[in-house]
Amino acid sequence: MRDATASWQKSPLGELADIAIGGTPSRDIENYWASDRIDGFPWVAISDLHGRIICETKEQITAAGVNNSNVKLVTAGTVLMSFKLSLGRVAFAGRDLFTNEAIAAFKSRGEVAEDFFFYVLPEAVRTSATDVAIKGATLNKESLKTLRISYPCKAVQERITAILSAIDTAIEKTEALIAKYQQIKAGLMHDLFTRGVLPNGQLRPPREQAPELYQETVIGWIPRDWQYELLDKLALRGSGHTPNKNFPEYWNGGVKWVSLADSHRLDQLYISDTELQISHKGIQNSSAVLYPAGIVVLSRDAGVGKSAITTEPMAVSQHFMCWKCDQKMDNHFLYYWLQFNKRTFENIAMGSTILTIGLGVGVV
Structure with a gap:
C-alpha cells in the first residue's frame, strides 16, 4: 500500500513562516499598563492561551507601553504558540494584539496555510523539542526556525484542517452546553439545599414568601421539618495512609488507592479507577484501610473539597476523608451536599477540621 504521506514535503519552520517574539513592558x-480593556491593547500571556481564538486577555498594555518596549503588533488571524514552560499551546489571534516573550507568532509565507500551522505546530514542538523540554521546557527563536514541519499540498492541507476544525467546533459547542448545564445544576443545588422540596415534589416557597415553613438554627435558616446534626453521628468517618514507599511489596498489589494523583477523577459523582495501587501487605503494615464500595471521599489538601463515591472497594491516602453511610445518610445525598458546600471547604485553611455541617436528614 502506498504511503499516504509520501508526497508530503518537510522544511524548517523558519522557511515556511515569519516568526515574531513578543515582550513585556516594564x-x-x-502608565505602560492599562486598567481596563477600553483604554488598553490586548497583551497575551500563556495563561490566555485557552480556546482556539483569543480576543480578550487578562492584562492590557497602553500605547506608551507599546512604544517603550519590544512588543510587536500581531495581526488578527495569526497563529500564536507558547514556546516557554508550557510548550505547544496554540491559538489564533482574534484581533490585532500583542504578546509577551513566551509567545511566538507565526505568519505563513504561503506554502502552508495558517489553519494547518495551528494543528501541526504542537506536534512538531513535542517531537522535535523533547531534549530541550527536559532540560528546561524552553525554546528560542532560532531553535523554532529549525523545527522540521511536514506538510502536503494546499488542497490536502485544507481537507485536513476542515475535518479537524469541524471536530473542534463540535467540542466547543459541547463544552458550552456543559457549562450551561453546570450553571443550571449550581442554581438547582442551591434551591434544593436551602429550600428543599414539598411532599408533592415541588420546591418549597422561598423564606421571604413563606417564613412559617422555615426555622432559624445555629447553622442558619433551614426548612422547618429538617433536622441538623454532626455528620459523625450520621455516617462513619475514616481517613487513610500511605504505605512505606521503600517496600516495593507494599505497592502495585491490586488494591485501588485514592490519592492526590486522582484529583482529575473527582467531582464526577463516581470514581472507579485510581492512578496508583497498593497491596494487602501494604495495608497490613500501615494505617491504610480497605473500605467497601460506596464510601464518599473528600479531598482535604490540594484540590480541597473535591469528592466522589467509590464504585468498588478502595483505600485512600491521608489526604482524604471518607464516610461510610448507612440508613441514616444516603451516600448520594452526602456527595451532592459536599458538592454544594465545595466553596466553603476551599476557603478552610489547611490543617483545620470540619466539625459540623447541616443536613436535611431524610429529605431528598
Missing part, C-alpha cells in the same frame, strides 16, 4: 512604570 512593570515599574505604571
Whole structure:
C-alpha cells in the first residue's frame, strides 16, 4: 500500500513562516499598563492561551507601553504558540494584539496555510523539542526556525484542517452546553439545599414568601421539618495512609488507592479507577484501610473539597476523608451536599477540621 504521506514535503519552520517574539513592558512604570480593556491593547500571556481564538486577555498594555518596549503588533488571524514552560499551546489571534516573550507568532509565507500551522505546530514542538523540554521546557527563536514541519499540498492541507476544525467546533459547542448545564445544576443545588422540596415534589416557597415553613438554627435558616446534626453521628468517618514507599511489596498489589494523583477523577459523582495501587501487605503494615464500595471521599489538601463515591472497594491516602453511610445518610445525598458546600471547604485553611455541617436528614 502506498504511503499516504509520501508526497508530503518537510522544511524548517523558519522557511515556511515569519516568526515574531513578543515582550513585556516594564512593570515599574505604571502608565505602560492599562486598567481596563477600553483604554488598553490586548497583551497575551500563556495563561490566555485557552480556546482556539483569543480576543480578550487578562492584562492590557497602553500605547506608551507599546512604544517603550519590544512588543510587536500581531495581526488578527495569526497563529500564536507558547514556546516557554508550557510548550505547544496554540491559538489564533482574534484581533490585532500583542504578546509577551513566551509567545511566538507565526505568519505563513504561503506554502502552508495558517489553519494547518495551528494543528501541526504542537506536534512538531513535542517531537522535535523533547531534549530541550527536559532540560528546561524552553525554546528560542532560532531553535523554532529549525523545527522540521511536514506538510502536503494546499488542497490536502485544507481537507485536513476542515475535518479537524469541524471536530473542534463540535467540542466547543459541547463544552458550552456543559457549562450551561453546570450553571443550571449550581442554581438547582442551591434551591434544593436551602429550600428543599414539598411532599408533592415541588420546591418549597422561598423564606421571604413563606417564613412559617422555615426555622432559624445555629447553622442558619433551614426548612422547618429538617433536622441538623454532626455528620459523625450520621455516617462513619475514616481517613487513610500511605504505605512505606521503600517496600516495593507494599505497592502495585491490586488494591485501588485514592490519592492526590486522582484529583482529575473527582467531582464526577463516581470514581472507579485510581492512578496508583497498593497491596494487602501494604495495608497490613500501615494505617491504610480497605473500605467497601460506596464510601464518599473528600479531598482535604490540594484540590480541597473535591469528592466522589467509590464504585468498588478502595483505600485512600491521608489526604482524604471518607464516610461510610448507612440508613441514616444516603451516600448520594452526602456527595451532592459536599458538592454544594465545595466553596466553603476551599476557603478552610489547611490543617483545620470540619466539625459540623447541616443536613436535611431524610429529605431528598
